[in-house]
Amino acid sequence: MASSTVENYLKAALLHEQAHGGIVPMGALVEALAVVPGTVTTMVKAMAAQGLLAHEARQGVRLTPVGRALALGVLRKHRLVETFLVRTLKMDWSEVHDEAEALEHAVSDRVLARMDEFLDHPTTDPHGDPIPDAEGRIADTARQATLETCAANKPLRVARILDQSPDFLAYAQDCGLKPGARVKVLQRDAAGGVVRCETKPGQELTLGLPAAAKIVVGAAA
Amino acid sequence: MASSTVENYLKAALLHEQAHGGIVPMGALVEALAVVPGTVTTMVKAMAAQGLLAHEARQGVRLTPVGRALALGVLRKHRLVETFLVRTLKMDWSEVHDEAEALEHAVSDRVLARMDEFLDHPTTDPHGDPIPDAEGRIADTARQATLETCAANKPLRVARILDQSPDFLAYAQDCGLKPGARVKVLQRDAAGGVVRCETKPGQELTLGLPAAAKIVVGAAA
DNA sequence: TCTTGTATTTTGAGTAATCAAAATAGTATG
DNA sequence: CATACTATTTTGATTACTCAAAATACAAGA
Numbered sequence: 001m002a003s004s005t006v007e008n009y010l011k012a013a014l015l016h017e018q019a020h021g022g023i024v025p026m027g028a029l030v031e032a033l034a035v036v037p038g039t040v041t042t043m044v045k046a047m048a049a050q051g052l053l054a055h056e057a058r059q060g061v062r063l064t065p066v067g068r069a070l071a072l073g074v075l076r077k078h079r080l081v082e083t084f085l086v087r088t089l090k091m092d093w094s095e096v097h098d099e100a101e102a103l104e105h106a107v108s109d110r111v112l113a114r115m116d117e118f119l120d121h122p123t124t125d126p127h128g129d130p131i132p133d134a135e136g137r138i139a140d141t142a143r144q145a146t147l148e149t150c151a152a153n154k155p156l157r158v159a160r161i162l163d164q165s166p167d168f169l170a171y172a173q174d175c176g177l178k179p180g181a182r183v184k185v186l187q188r189d190a191a192g193g194v195v196r197c198e199t200k201p202g203q204e205l206t207l208g209l210p211a212a213a214k215i216v217v218g219a220a221a
Numbered sequence: 222m223a224s225s226t227v228e229n230y231l232k233a234a235l236l237h238e239q240a241h242g243g244i245v246p247m248g249a250l251v252e253a254l255a256v257v258p259g260t261v262t263t264m265v266k267a268m269a270a271q272g273l274l275a276h277e278a279r280q281g282v283r284l285t286p287v288g289r290a291l292a293l294g295v296l297r298k299h300r301l302v303e304t305f306l307v308r309t310l311k312m313d314w315s316e317v318h319d320e321a322e323a324l325e326h327a328v329s330d331r332v333l334a335r336m337d338e339f340l341d342h343p344t345t346d347p348h349g350d351p352i353p354d355a356e357g358r359i360a361d362t363a364r365q366a367t368l369e370t371c372a373a374n375k376p377l378r379v380a381r382i383l384d385q386s387p388d389f390l391a392y393a394q395d396c397g398l399k400p401g402a403r404v405k406v407l408q409r410d411a412a413g414g415v416v417r418c419e420t421k422p423g424q425e426l427t428l429g430l431p432a433a434a435k436i437v438v439g440a441a442a
Numbered sequence: 443t444c445t446t447g448t449a450t451t452t453t454g455a456g457t458a459a460t461c462a463a464a465a466t467a468g469t470a471t472g
Numbered sequence: 473c474a475t476a477c478t479a480t481t482t483t484g485a486t487t488a489c490t491c492a493a494a495a496t497a498c499a500a501g502a
Contacts, residue, residue, distance in 0.1 A: 003488075003489090005488080005489070025449080025450095026449070026450060026451090027448095027449065027450085030449095030450095035489090035490070035491085036490080036491055036492075037449075037450060037451080038450085038451070038452075038453090038490090038491075038492080038493090039489075039490055039491070040450090041450065041451055041452080042451095042452095042488095042489080042490085043488095043489075043490095046488085046489095057450085057451085057497095058449075058450060058451080058496095058497065058498075059450095060450095085332065085335075088309075088339070089332065089335040089336060089339055090335065090339075091331075091332070091335055095331070099329055099331065099332055102327045102329065103324070103327050103328070103332075105327065106323045106324050106326065106327035107324070108320055108323065110312075110316070110320070111306065111310065111312070111320055111324075114306075114310040114311065114312055115310060118309070118310055118311075224458080224459090226458080226459065246479080246480095247479070247480060247481090248478095248479065248480085251479095251480095256459090256460070256461085257460080257461055257462075258479075258480060258481080259460090259461075259462080259463090259480085259481070259482075259483090260459070260460055260461070261480090262480065262481055262482080263458095263459080263460085263481095263482095264458095264459075264460095267458085267459095278467095278480085278481085279466095279467065279468070279479075279480055279481080280480095281480095
């Protein structure tokens with residue numbers, strides 16, 4: 001049985017791997033888990049001894065197949081729980097991340113299966129993040145366009161928000177940028193570092209590039 | 222913040238207090254928490270230092286008002302979660318106890334409040350155990366009749382099952398003794414140690430006294 | 443090449459919770 | 473009253489996780 005701590009290390013490694021690819025530097029785990037560097041070294045060694053990840057000295061870690069499978073299970077629990085909290089218990093999508101952070105370690109596979117059934121097998125959570133299926137398969141979401149990179153003057157839909165912080169999520173909601181919402185990029189000003197877009201006819205919005213990069217968009221089906 | 226371990230010690234003390242009254246002997250905690258006696262002594266001292274309970278040397282413990290309030294909160298979480306798992310996720314009432322055991326420490330007050338609302342403020346869980354309200358008030362269930370002690374030949378209803386083990390619960394279900402079910406005691410044979418009762422017209426059932434003592438009954442409204 | 447700076451590792455120590463086994467207190471029995 | 477039994481406490485260790493601070497490795501710049 002993996003402890004909550006081990007599950008958190010695995011999940012952090014998986015998320016970093018999905019976002020950046022390749023090896024996961026120790027510093028990324030230090031950041032994600034909010035512990036001092038020495039702690040990560042110690043934990044990583046113990047986890048490597050258990051076969052959950054490979055530790056390349058002074059470089060970082062890579063998940064082993066076993067470690068990745070466990071990490072995907074944790075991610076599945078996290079995202080199904082978030083979906084459940086929003087859809088069923090009507091909680092605000094900006095507040096469910098922290099709740100799911102605690103529940104993901106306490107929900108058994110049995111409960112998870114019933115929840116999945118109850119929600120009718122959702123494929124994305126309220127932030128648009130893909131939910132791994134029961135076998136650990138997950139939709140590939142690499143190289144998707146964001147408001148920073150997408151084509152201008154085409155009707156689009158918000159697919160996903162790449163930031164779980166309540167502050168940013170509340171801001172996104174304010175701007176009408178929840179997953180599923182329509183958007184169109186009107187103009188991009190690289191020098192000024194802003195993107196001007198339209199959420200509803202007549203409703204304009206100017207976003208800084210770092211914020212724009214957190215809004216994943218797709219074709220407006 | 223009380224750790225899961227501390228919450229479990231508090232809950233065990235509360236349940237023992239409700240079932241037997243008076244001081245809770247160390248041995249009761251040893252039993253309930255499945256640890257060796259020395260561990261209980263150590264934990265109890267630490268918890269007494271935190272003001273959660275009073276430790277009377279060589280006698281046992283008593284909950285302080287603070288400790289009791291925390292324990293009632295844990296019990297509320299446990300029983301609301303059980304109710305939720307059965308009513309909403311359609312899990313079997315015989316399997317939800319262990320699941321709730323894990324979830325009671327991970328569910329936040331915010332989630333609990335939404336759950337309570339969603340379930341329309343239930344007052345008992347699937348086993349008939351009373352659910353403390355948000356202020357920690359709980360229905361008094363002392364001196365209720367059981368199949369071992371109740372009057373014979375009166376139409377009754379099962380109110381509560383005083384055993385959380387999947388085995389006993391499955392057996393009770395088999396006998397048609399879920400909370401809400403009708404029963405009548407036909408005859409009690411103290412010498413033989415059995416109680417004969419009727420669950421449906423023509424459906425008879427003979428129970429040993431220890432089992433009969435676990436079935437709480439009330440008037441058949 | 444030498445130096446600097448940053449990431450990582452090592453070392454030493456602390457906390458929470460646990461066990462095994464020996465010591466002790468208290469109760470009950472002959 | 474002495475003895476035996478049982479419940480509780482003490483003592484000494486262990487595991488998992490953590491921090492602070494010193495040591496080390498490595499990449500890059502002067």
